Amino acid sequence: MEAPRKACSGEGERSRKASRGNCKCQAASLCSRGGGDCCDSDDGHEKTDTTKEELMTAEPSSIVGRTVRSHEVVSDCLEGDPSCIRESNESVDGSSQGFELREDSAFWKDHNVQVIIRIRPLNSSEISLQGQNRCVRQDSCQTLTWIGHPESRFTFDLIADEHVSQERLFKVAGVPMVENCMAGYNSCIFAYGQTGSGKTHTMLGDIEEGMHTNGVNSEITPRVFGYLFSRIQKEKENQSYKKLHFTCRCSFLEIYNEQILDLLDPSSINLQIREDAKRGVHVENLKEYEVSSPRDVIQQLIQASYSYWQKSSGAEGERLKEATNINKSLSTLGLVILYLSSSSTKRPVHVPYRPQADISFAETFSTLKFAQRSKFIRNNAIINEESSGDALTMQLQIQQLKKEVNRLRGLINGGVESLGSDGMIASEQGSPALLKWTGEQAKFSPLTFEKRLSPRKEYEAALVAALRRIHDKEDELKALAAERVAADQLVIHRTEEVRNLKLRLRFREDAIKRLGALASEKLLPEAHILQEKEELLKEVEVLRNQIERNPEVTRFAMENMQLREELRRLKSFVEDGEREKMNEQISILQDKLLEALDWKLMHEKTSQAIQNHREVEALRKSLTDSLEAKEKLERRVDELTSQLEEQKEAGYQNMPAVSDDQMELKEMVDAIAVASQREAEAHETAITLARENDFMEKQRKKQQHDYLEDEKGQDMEHQLNEMLEENEKLMALYEKTMERDDFKRMLAAYELPQK
Numbered sequence: 001m002e003a004p005r006k007a008c009s010g011e012g013e014r015s016r017k018a019s020r021g022n023c024k025c026q027a028a029s030l031c032s033r034g035g036g037d038c039c040d041s042d043d044g045h046e047k048t049d050t051t052k053e054e055l056m057t058a059e060p061s062s063i064v065g066r067t068v069r070s071h072e073v074v075s076d077c078l079e080g081d082p083s084c085i086r087e088s089n090e091s092v093d094g095s096s097q098g099f100e101l102r103e104d105s106a107f108w109k110d111h112n113v114q115v116i117i118r119i120r121p122l123n124s125s126e127i128s129l130q131g132q133n134r135c136v137r138q139d140s141c142q143t144l145t146w147i148g149h150p151e152s153r154f155t156f157d158l159i160a161d162e163h164v165s166q167e168r169l170f171k172v173a174g175v176p177m178v179e180n181c182m183a184g185y186n187s188c189i190f191a192y193g194q195t196g197s198g199k200t201h202t203m204l205g206d207i208e209e210g211m212h213t214n215g216v217n218s219e220i221t222p223r224v225f226g227y228l229f230s231r232i233q234k235e236k237e238n239q240s241y242k243k244l245h246f247t248c249r250c251s252f253l254e255i256y257n258e259q260i261l262d263l264l265d266p267s268s269i270n271l272q273i274r275e276d277a278k279r280g281v282h283v284e285n286l287k288e289y290e291v292s293s294p295r296d297v298i299q300q301l302i303q304a305s306y307s308y309w310q311k312s313s314g315a316e317g318e319r320l321k322e323a324t325n326i327n328k329s330l331s332t333l334g335l336v337i338l339y340l341s342s343s344s345t346k347r348p349v350h351v352p353y354r355p356q357a358d359i360s361f362a363e364t365f366s367t368l369k370f371a372q373r374s375k376f377i378r379n380n381a382i383i384n385e386e387s388s389g390d391a392l393t394m395q396l397q398i399q400q401l402k403k404e405v406n407r408l409r410g411l412i413n414g415g416v417e418s419l420g421s422d423g424m425i426a427s428e429q430g431s432p433a434l435l436k437w438t439g440e441q442a443k444f445s446p447l448t449f450e451k452r453l454s455p456r457k458e459y460e461a462a463l464v465a466a467l468r469r470i471h472d473k474e475d476e477l478k479a480l481a482a483e484r485v486a487a488d489q490l491v492i493h494r495t496e497e498v499r500n501l502k503l504r505l506r507f508r509e510d511a512i513k514r515l516g517a518l519a520s521e522k523l524l525p526e527a528h529i530l531q532e533k534e535e536l537l538k539e540v541e542v543l544r545n546q547i548e549r550n551p552e553v554t555r556f557a558m559e560n561m562q563l564r565e566e567l568r569r570l571k572s573f574v575e576d577g578e579r580e581k582m583n584e585q586i587s588i589l590q591d592k593l594l595e596a597l598d599w600k601l602m603h604e605k606t607s608q609a610i611q612n613h614r615e616v617e618a619l620r621k622s623l624t625d626s627l628e629a630k631e632k633l634e635r636r637v638d639e640l641t642s643q644l645e646e647q648k649e650a651g652y653q654n655m656p657a658v659s660d661d662q663m664e665l666k667e668m669v670d671a672i673a674v675a676s677q678r679e680a681e682a683h684e685t686a687i688t689l690a691r692e693n694d695f696m697e698k699q700r701k702k703q704q705h706d707y708l709e710d711e712k713g714q715d716m717e718h719q720l721n722e723m724l725e726e727n728e729k730l731m732a733l734y735e736k737t738m739e740r741d742d743f744k745r746m747l748a749a750y751e752l753p754q755k
């Protein structure tokens, strides 16, 4: 519906409303078929479109209304909308009834896209085919369920059941739209639905009857024009002192088989859609006729309808072409709606369903989905409006925008009348349909608007860009804040690490002190080890705490620190002659190490030597005892041997059982065995000692300490050599004895072990 052109012939005072009212208005209906279904009135600039499309059978048709407002933020609260009240659920014939629509003057005002579903009654042929079965069930004033498989629930702004009268529908949907137009906002209404679903009935009704204002069967279009002119009249009367003058013009066109036809001038065929900066998108050479009453509009409408029937030839091929183009235009419209809705959400809406055998089911479902998508255009606008952040951000944005507005106003418009704070520009971010009211230059078409008002377009684009910049800055701020938090965390961890490192440093210092004490023999090795262990446990605990607190950060921080330190060291290593210093230090450390080693070896050698000496003494004694025993034994062996020789010579073959001698011999052999064992042990020990001495000797030579000068050492070595010689003699004697046949025989006789 349109707001009439309103001119003020008074003093030139241009209130905001007068300024808006100075716009032209237009009502248009785009018909895919049949001029009788179309109406189009246009008096110039501001337009109200009434678009009608082919739709479906016994089931709902939808009315999509779009009002173009500058500053409204559309509420998304569909449930609880006071536009209707519920009385009862179902009538006896199974149809829903009792959801009474309530008038709401703000119906169009508060929403930029409204979708109304109208359910028509079943006709007689449908009843005869399917009885009272319906494919939808109304659940409330705003919700209905498509009773397919699976059932799908839909929500709309209003649902008019089959009992809703034409007049009621007009009051609910038509009147607020006219009021909206009178307030200066672009408006459009169109019907969509399957063929036979009731679009014509809803939008036009009985056109002839529409000639008589408020005819019971007349529908939205005639009623709207009737109401429009009454409102114009009322406006004139109310503001008679302003001497307002309204101009309304209308035009009617038909898009049929992809061609545009001027229904009020049938000779004008194949009109072209143009677009220029001044008028935006428009149909070139489309006639506009001034109208001053509802009767004028209806007359034009009837004339337009006749022009359709005059041209229709009804040829068969033409019908096919027509059907193809209808489908084409419908699918294009569907795509447009889909694009508008999904481009705002970035996610297309899809309600999966299974095709039904009954054709009405599928088509009804399709219509409901289409209508639902239309709703998303509006809903998305809300989302975009509300997605701009918290209150503080919003405040900041507003401040920024105000500044930007002032700046741009100076740059672009240069003194153009400033816009009110309530806003004359509606920016629906994210939606390609930037539908706006811009006062006297308003046009319905978004594209037209943008082209004709390029400075304002730039202005708005600049605003949008400014808003985007603000968002970007906000994001940057958030990122910085996050970085700061992370940095703070790191500082805390670093502090903790420093504390731990100090603790560890203290441990190390204590450890050095302990080593010093150990070196100067103030501390016993056992005590040192115990203390060292205790301190190390503490240090381990500190490290564990450090790691457990934040292993990741700590690890990274430590790595970082180590790398920095490494870098610093490498730098100074190269730059400050550190390499030379280090070489010096290494040689000093080497010297110190050698000294320490010498000292250590000295001490170790002395104590070892003392121990060795004692052992040698013990061995010496043991060896002396063994030698004495051995001498005795040798003497006795010699005696026995001579006895044996004597017996042999005397021919005494069998040894007499001399028990005392035998016992004595056994004891001797046992003693020899023990002595031999001792000898062997002494021999082993002597070899080990000789090796150790040899090692010590080499060390001593290295240290240039003439340990061999030590008399004790010499003596010990001497003794040791003697012992070794003695041992060798003993061993040789032992071997010799053991090799003797008579001794072997004796051992065999006494069952003694042989070597």
Ligand SMILES: Nc1ncnc2c1ncn2[C@@H]1O[C@H](COP(=O)(O)OP(=O)(O)OP(=O)(O)O)[C@@H](O)[C@H]1O
Binding pocket: 053, 054, 055, 056, 061, 119, 120, 121, 162, 193, 194, 195, 196, 197, 198, 199, 200, 201, 202
């Ligand atoms: N709400 C309603 N109450 C009573 N009858 C209705 C209603 N809606 C539609 N009808 C009737 O249903 C029939 C088909 O309606 P209509 O011609 O308006 O459908 P349409 O959608 O315009 O179809 P097409 O696209 O084929 O032109 C008409 O006889 C009409 O009177």
